[in-house]
Every structure is written in C-alpha cells, then in structure tokens.
Amino acid sequence: MYSLTVTPKFGDIDGLGHVNNTVMPGWFEQARNPIYRYFNPEFKFDNWNLILARYEVDFVAQLYFDQDVEIRTFISKIGRSSFEVHQEAWQGEKLCTKGRTVLVHFDFNEQRSVAIPDDIRVTMAEHLVSGEN
Amino acid sequence: MYSLTVTPKFGDIDGLGHVNNTVMPGWFEQARNPIYRYFNPEFKFDNWNLILARYEVDFVAQLYFDQDVEIRTFISKIGRSSFEVHQEAWQGEKLCTKGRTVLVHFDFNEQRSVAIPDDIRVTMAEHLVSGEN
Amino acid sequence: MYSLTVTPKFGDIDGLGHVNNTVMPGWFEQARNPIYRYFNPEFKFDNWNLILARYEVDFVAQLYFDQDVEIRTFISKIGRSSFEVHQEAWQGEKLCTKGRTVLVHFDFNEQRSVAIPDDIRVTMAEHLVSGEN
Amino acid sequence: MYSLTVTPKFGDIDGLGHVNNTVMPGWFEQARNPIYRYFNPEFKFDNWNLILARYEVDFVAQLYFDQDVEIRTFISKIGRSSFEVHQEAWQGEKLCTKGRTVLVHFDFNEQRSVAIPDDIRVTMAEHLVSGEN
Numbered sequence: 054m055y056s057l058t059v060t061p062k063f064g065d066i067d068g069l070g071h072v073n074n075t076v077m078p079g080w081f082e083q084a085r086n087p088i089y090r091y092f093n094p095e096f097k098f099d100n101w102n103l104i105l106a107r108y109e110v111d112f113v114a115q116l117y118f119d120q121d122v123e124i125r126t127f128i129s130k131i132g133r134s135s136f137e138v139h140q141e142a143w144q145g146e147k148l149c150t151k152g153r154t155v156l157v158h159f160d161f162n163e164q165r166s167v168a169i170p171d172d173i174r175v176t177m178a179e180h181l182v183s184g185e186n
Numbered sequence: 187m188y189s190l191t192v193t194p195k196f197g198d199i200d201g202l203g204h205v206n207n208t209v210m211p212g213w214f215e216q217a218r219n220p221i222y223r224y225f226n227p228e229f230k231f232d233n234w235n236l237i238l239a240r241y242e243v244d245f246v247a248q249l250y251f252d253q254d255v256e257i258r259t260f261i262s263k264i265g266r267s268s269f270e271v272h273q274e275a276w277q278g279e280k281l282c283t284k285g286r287t288v289l290v291h292f293d294f295n296e297q298r299s300v301a302i303p304d305d306i307r308v309t310m311a312e313h314l315v316s317g318e319n
Numbered sequence: 320m321y322s323l324t325v326t327p328k329f330g331d332i333d334g335l336g337h338v339n340n341t342v343m344p345g346w347f348e349q350a351r352n353p354i355y356r357y358f359n360p361e362f363k364f365d366n367w368n369l370i371l372a373r374y375e376v377d378f379v380a381q382l383y384f385d386q387d388v389e390i391r392t393f394i395s396k397i398g399r400s401s402f403e404v405h406q407e408a409w410q411g412e413k414l415c416t417k418g419r420t421v422l423v424h425f426d427f428n429e430q431r432s433v434a435i436p437d438d439i440r441v442t443m444a445e446h447l448v449s450g451e452n
Numbered sequence: 453m454y455s456l457t458v459t460p461k462f463g464d465i466d467g468l469g470h471v472n473n474t475v476m477p478g479w480f481e482q483a484r485n486p487i488y489r490y491f492n493p494e495f496k497f498d499n500w501n502l503i504l505a506r507y508e509v510d511f512v513a514q515l516y517f518d519q520d521v522e523i524r525t526f527i528s529k530i531g532r533s534s535f536e537v538h539q540e541a542w543q544g545e546k547l548c549t550k551g552r553t554v555l556v557h558f559d560f561n562e563q564r565s566v567a568i569p570d571d572i573r574v575t576m577a578e579h580l581v582s583g584e585n
Binding site: 334335340341343344345348364367370371372373374375376377378427 | 467468473474476477478481497500503504505506507508509510511560
Binding site: 195196197200201207208251 | 465474
C-alpha cells in the first residue's frame, strides 16, 4: 500500500462546501506516481509506456476543506499487459471516495499493448490486495 | 440528447500530447448543466438538491489539441430517486471517451434521497436512450 | 478582438459561491488559442515556439454559475520577440476579471527568444488596442 | 516563511513537457492555507472574510515532472485592510516561479473591506520579508 497526504485547496471546494467530484481523478493520479515509476523510472515522456484505459470513482462520503486527506493506493489486479489500481481517500477515520483505474502497458510507437515485465510483476505483487473495501 | 462544444486548452494536453484523463470529468460536468437546470432552475446553491454518487469513464481513443470536441449527453436510466447520465466525447468522426454518471435527488437538510418529481421525470424521458454505444 | 464564450462548470464555483480565482488562467489560456494559431498553425508541440513569461490577473467583480461568460482578447503590446495579450471576462454587462499575459517567441532547441516574423506582426496589429480598461 | 511540498501530477505537465502555467495559482493557493487560518481558524465558508483582489505570476524557469516542488510563502506587505503574499516555487536548487497575491480582509455581508485585526497583524509581521527575490 502506498500512502499520499493531500491538502485540499480553497478552490477544490465547490458551492456545496465539499471537495468537487472532478478533483478526485487528479488526486488519484498523483498518488499513482510510485506505480508509474515502476514502468518509467526516469519519468520521461519520450518513452512513456502506460496508457489509462478506464476509471471508476465512488463518492461514499463528503470531503471537507479543513483537514488533510490520505490517499491509499493498492494494486487490485494484474493481467498480462493490463493491471488495476484500487485507491481510497480517507479524511480522519472516514473512507470518503474509492477509485479503480485500469492501466495498460503500451508501446506508443507500435500502438499495441505489451506484456508486463516479470520484475515489475513481482514488485506489483507486493502491493496487491485480493479483497477490497 | 444535449450537445456541447468544448475547445481544448493548451494545458488540457499532457506530456503524451493528448487530453489528460483528469480533464474529462470537468467537461462532462459542464455538459450536464442542462440536466442540473431541471432540478435547480435558478442554479442557486442554497437549495441545491442533487448529489453525485459515482462515475465511470472509458478512454476509447485519444483526444488532441487541434480540434473542438463535442460532448453528447443522454439520460440512460431513471430510478426512483437516482438517475444515470450517459455521455460521449467526439472529435471529428471519432468517439473518444464515454462516461456514465449516477446522480441522486437529495435533500441536504435531511440528508436523504428524495423521489424525482413527475414533471422532471417526463422531461428526462425525452432525453432517454435505451441502448448505448 | 477575439470573443470566446465559456460556460462555467459546477466545480469552477468555490465555497464562496463564485468562480474560483484559479479558474481564470485556464479560461484566458483557452481564449488565446487564435493567437497561438498565428505562430503554430497546426497546433503541434514538436516545433512549438511560444513561451509564457508572466501574467497578472485583476479580480474586479465576482463571476457566478448561472450565466455564460464572454472572454474578450486583444493584443496590447508588440515588442521585438515578445508581446502582451490583454483579456477581459464579462458576465452580462459587467467586466469581472482582467488579465495581462506576456508571451515570448522562443526557439526551444536553441533556448533563446526570436524576433516575431513580419507577417505575424501585421496580423497581430489588427487586434491591437492602445488604451485599456 | 511557510514551506509546502507539492508533488507534480502527470496531468500538470503540458505538451511542452513542463508544468503548465495554469497549475501555479492552485499550488500557490494551497500554500496560502496557513495564512487563511489566521483569519478563519475553522475554515468555514459561512463567515469567510478574505477576498482575492489580484495576482501576478512570473515564470522564471521550467518545472518538471520528476521532482517535488517546494512552495515558499512570505508576507510581503501589510496595509490597513489588505496585504500581499509573496510566493516562490523551487525545484531542486532552482527558483522557477514567483507569485504575488493581494488579499483583502472583507465583510461579505456589508460588501466592504475591514481593517486587519491587530493580533493577526502581529502574527503576519513574523512572516514579513522586506526585500524580495
């Protein structure tokens, strides 16, 4: 599990007084940086090799301005060339948002998916959760 | 069906040269304004009565900087208090992104869901699609 | 003068009920697309030749959710290699925000500023305003 | 001086491979949270008493994806009802962006500026810098 602490910005809060739904994919993306590092240790875009295929976000409880948020990031599925990341946003003791993102190991030059290398597969397995909240 | 034309901004494009995934929920939110008007004709936050419960986004093809994007918005399901919005982002002749958002008619004071009024139900039915892309 | 109409998104509105200050640079950027086209007709990033050096934004009046916003874009100064864009956000009859952005014609390979070509200089002069609001 | 560490997100990077200019006002806003706390210790919007009047941002050097950014925040001027915040974004040993934001202590009900209370004035003075980078 990876943990990232995010401080809400004034402008993340919408007219209803809680974090707007459109903010979450950005927080989840930020929290996936360690996973992006597996595939792109130098964070260079020239040879970037991941593509985001899909995400789902469930808004379970409201997030507010006055407290930091912890984003917890897990690997929830490892396929041949694709994998799934499960993420949770917690504020205080409360699970507020859940996300599930499907990423594909991808060769942009040949425009096709590529099998996940074995060494990355091993590293990802250490962060794998079978069940889920 | 509602149609909204969006012009990509320079900053919507990420290091891979296409519209970043985190941009889409904002475009889809903007395109749902006509539906928000059903429930909140004056767009005031004091008595706002909708809450977003969940969304899913599928990234089918890449969106680029050099061409406007059309967001098409449909109602895809009408329940007792909740409903589902199906959305598509098209660039040129190409379907690039699909979204599905679940919204709930909600009483924030009493913190509970409320049945969708009949007149709104009728209006929504006019934008209903049964199948889907 | 260039005119762009922007529809505020739900999430553009912050906890005070008006468009958050951080939204404006994005709207202004979007409205500068026609100017970016002078220098980069095909909107490709490989040979992009503009760099943003500075901007200032003045928040004169609040912008609200319930009405479209018109962004008016002018050229306010033309130098040897740099130029200035003056922009205004109007809602209804009201001037709400003013922006001033300095851009430089730039060679990224050689990392140095380059004189603005004469044909672009002529086109820009057509959108030049001398005074200002 | 206040220090905040920000981790760039994949989507903060634009087609030129560096942090897009529109990202900075959000990072600077986030880094001003400790100053907002002076005036609004509970971070509630009902009695919020600050309004942002103006900002300027200077882009001195490019910010990249692969390294955290430190935002340094100072008070640079204290007036009767308004004050100025000077901010800097550093990546590694390099000053990359500078910001200057004018905020006004404001009574939203009466729609007028209000003198900054003496106790806040004292606290702010501890973070005051006279010169500037």
